[in-house]
Amino acid sequence: MEVLKNKKTLQDFIERQKEMGKRIGFAPTMGALHNGHLSLYETARKENDLVISSIFVNPTQFNNAEDLEKYPRDTDHDITILKTSGLVDAVYLPQVEDIYPEKTESQSYDYDGLENEMEGKSRPGHFDGVGTVVEELFRQVKPDNAYFGEKDYQQLAIIKKMVEKKQLPIKVKGVSIYRAENGLALSSRNQRLSETRKEDARIIFETLTKVNEWFKNTSIVNIKKNVNEIFDNQTNMELEYFLIADENTLKETDQREEKNPYRAFIVVNVDGVRLIDNMHLN
Ligand code: PAF
16 A cells, blocks of 8 residues: 655656556545445445545644544554555545645635535534545545545535535545444544443434434424433433434425435534434435
8 A cells, every 4th residue: 555645746646547547536534544434445446446545634624723632643553454454555644735735724615505504503614624625635636436424424415515516527425324333323533432432322323213213204393302302311411413404405304395305413422522423314
């Protein structure tokens, strides 16, 4: 596996691969790699000649300095995981100046309102930071296909919108949420939870599964009541939000129409760790 430590080495590498006509699959990350990331590479492996990942903790997408500082970083360990997996041909480790040659600040994006829903309300500016880094990485890596986990469903929708608006020749693909055996969606943040709390957090997936069942014949208003009751009875965790939204517009709804696709979204704080999850509703 090639370890590309700056923009110049990446560009030389990409140029050679493009000359050979290789089809490139790309999965950007912020490191702290886990099986969820490996599932992105596995999908990319099947659909491309070459798989590239990047590790870059992007400062402009954090809402506060403490969160950025606390973000787990262990690049050597991540490189070992990547090499052992055998799924990735090259990893790009840009320096801050490779992404932000002038000021470390975001550009602003118009994602047709997707940015104003859910995470956009609690994390102002977050999606501008994500758009800025992902657009720059796309322009440097020039992938044919790019892979993102459905755990961050709003991020996936926003990146698809950015690619459409900027007319980038890239297919953005969502990969199903990778879950631990107890149903907990894998996330780099889970590292900050004790084993007991990880076990307690199974309630998030269990609740989403019940919501999917209730959705067949219960009103959204009553589903929300049920979910609130479940979390009112939990110690050690706090429901930040639960809502059902149109899967395309991400707009919250209490009314449903037969023809529209819906998805349930949930954020729960467990011992100060913010866990997010979602599920398509059948
Ligand atoms: O999902 C992430 O890890 C990050 O938001 C991303 C897409 C790598 C951009 O920094």
